[in-house]
Amino acid sequence: MTLKYLLKRVSVLAGAALCSLAAQAATTELTVYTAIEAEDLKKYAARFNEEHPDIKINWVRDSTGIITAKLLAEKENPQADVVWGLAATSLMLLNDEGMLQSYKPKGYDALSPKFRDNNAEPVWTGMDAWMAAVCFNTVEAEKLNLPKPTSWKDLTRPEYQGHIIMPNPNSSGTGFLDVSSWLQMFGEERGWQYMSDLHQNISRYTHSGSKPCKMAAAGETPIGISFAFRAAKSKKDGAPLDIIFPQEGLGWDMEATAIVKGSKKMDAAQTLVDWTVSRKANETYNEGYAVVAMPGVAKPVQYFPENAEALMIDNNFTWAAANRERILAEWQKRFDGKSEAK
Numbered sequence: 411m412t413l414k415y416l417l418k419r420v421s422v423l424a425g426a427a428l429c430s431l432a433a434q435a436a437t438t439e440l441t442v443y444t445a446i447e448a449e450d451l452k453k454y455a456a457r458f459n460e461e462h463p464d465i466k467i468n469w470v471r472d473s474t475g476i477i478t479a480k481l482l483a484e485k486e487n488p489q490a491d492v493v494w495g496l497a498a499t500s501l502m503l504l505n506d507e508g509m510l511q512s513y514k515p516k517g518y519d520a521l522s523p524k525f526r527d528n529n530a531e532p533v534w535t536g537m538d539a540w541m542a543a544v545c546f547n548t549v550e551a552e553k554l555n556l557p558k559p560t561s562w563k564d565l566t567r568p569e570y571q572g573h574i575i576m577p578n579p580n581s582s583g584t585g586f587l588d589v590s591s592w593l594q595m596f597g598e599e600r601g602w603q604y605m606s607d608l609h610q611n612i613s614r615y616t617h618s619g620s621k622p623c624k625m626a627a628a629g630e631t632p633i634g635i636s637f638a639f640r641a642a643k644s645k646k647d648g649a650p651l652d653i654i655f656p657q658e659g660l661g662w663d664m665e666a667t668a669i670v671k672g673s674k675k676m677d678a679a680q681t682l683v684d685w686t687v688s689r690k691a692n693e694t695y696n697e698g699y700a701v702v703a704m705p706g707v708a709k710p711v712q713y714f715p716e717n718a719e720a721l722m723i724d725n726n727f728t729w730a731a732a733n734r735e736r737i738l739a740e741w742q743k744r745f746d747g748k749s750e751a752k
Contacts, residue, residue, distance in 0.1 A: 438678040439466045443481060445474040445583060446495035446665065447620065447639070450698065454494075457694050458685050465678050473618050474500060474583025481670070485509055491673040492682055497583040498666040499590075501534040502731035510534065511669040513680060517687040525664060525703035534668040535687050538699035541662040541722055542588055543638040544654035545623035550632040562592070562656045565633070566607040574611045575622040576635035578749045580738050583663060584619025584637045589741055590730040591661025591723055605745065615749040627651055639698050642713035653713055659723040664703075665695075 446454065448471055455467045470490065472480070478500040481490065485507060493501065504510055512531035525536030544565070546558055556573065559565055565574060577585030593601035613631065616622055622634030623641050627649035638660075641653040667686045669679045685691055692704040700714040701722070710716060730737075 437464055437466055438675055439468055440491045440675060440678055440682060441468050441470060441489060442492045442494050442682070443470045443477050443490040443670075444493070444495040445472065445477050445497070447698075454694065457690065458682065461685065461690075462681060465681060467682075473581050475579070475581035475586070476617075478503065481509065482507065488670050488672040490670045491675050491679045492667065492669055494667045494682065494686055495537065495665045496668075497586070497663045498534060498536060499586070499663055499727055499731040499734060500583065501666050501668050502727065503734055504668070505533050506731070509671055511671045511673065511676075511679075513669050513683060515680070515687050516684045517689075520705075521687060521703045522705050525666075534666045535683070536664040536666045536703045537686060537691070538695040538703065539662050539664050539701040539719075539722065540584070540587075540637045540639055540699060541660040541701075541718065542584070542591065542656075543623075543636060543641045543660070544656065545626035545634040545636050545641045545644065546652040546654055547626045547629055547632045547650055548652055549650045550626075550629050554632060556632055558652060559633070559654060560657055562595075562604070562658050564656075565611060565635075566604065567611075570611040570633065572611065572613045573631060574608070574633045574635065575613055575625055575631045576608075576615060577619045577622060578615040578617055578746070579741055580746075581617040581752075582619040585615070586730075586734070586738070587661040587663040587725075588635060589737060590733075591659075591725065593737065594726060594729070595658055595661075595723060602740070602744070605741070609745050609748070612745075612748055615745070617750065617752060623651075638700070638714055638718070642711060643698070645713050655715055655721055660721045662722045662725055663727075 451469050474497050477496055481504055510533040512533050514532050515535060527534045579585035579589045592604055596604055619637055620640040623636030623644055625631045626634035627644035645651045667683055669683060673679050689704060692702045692707045695702045696708050700711040700718040702708050
């Protein structure tokens with residue numbers, strides 16, 4: 411082996427090492443807090459990385475209430491760069507605490523107004539709407555001779571006692587949208603009375619919005635108050651479920667995105683948020699959600715009603731966010747005794 415060959419080989423290896431180091435140096439890692447369903451996280455990151463391979467997403471995932479509490483606890487020392495997929499009502503709360511960075515992403519004006527923070531200096535943008543639904547296990551219901559409910563009020567009937575599971579609103583965004591929507595639909599006094607009547611039939615409250623439907627799908631309860639995405643996925647996977655969209659209307663919230671104030675990776679954070687409002691991102695959301703932020707994108711989703719958006723109540727997000735702490739404290743005082751251990 412000649413000296414000339416060895417020198418050439420060393421030069422090639424050194425060049426490769428430098429290229430590798432340069433590639434590593436060019437990769438920016440973003441810490442992204444989320445309440446998106448766990449099975450979707452890899453898909454969302456992969457779609458983003460098809461266009462931006464130089465940005466790596468490190469997910470921190472939990473249910474809405476827990477992620478919201480974590481962000482609030484870290485207010486003085488933020489650990490997240492971006493929140494991608496958290497209830498808009500939670501982001502409004504965080505913004506009231508001065509924790510979000512104002513940013514108007516590319517594509518903002520193409521979104522439906524109801525999915526935009528329409529303040530002069532917007533801090534969040536919506537992705538999709540997740541809406542309430544009731545998962546009804548037809549096999550278990552038949553064993554117990556339970557009729558199929560069609561309304562929220564049906565769920566207070568005495569034959570359902572001990573057969574309903576729903577999420578705790580303190581830890582679950584789905585639970586909070588249920589509670590805040592009942593208070594809006596029925597009025598505060600009647601809303602709290604409705605929840606007291608429903609409480610008599612609840613076997614327990616979970617700390618996850620999807621868990622009641624997963625339990626209904628597995629036959630662990632005949633009725634789980636959950637949300638439509640999880641209901642449709644479980645039914646598609648073969649669970650013996652009827653998906654009920656109560657006739658009074660559906661509470662809903664939107665998954666939304668924002669930049670955390672204090673991020674030291676602002677360029678990468680803005681790049682990610684730009685992508686989250688893109689048409690490709692909205693097409694990705696539509697794989698599981700029937701209503702998305704960009705008009706003209708959504709195609710029907712299996713097991714969702716064709717008029718899904720029409721069933722959604724006129725949700726006052728500002729009221730829900732402003733009254734969140736009071737509502738949760740009152741709910742906990744009245745009903746927390748049936749919550750499962752954390």
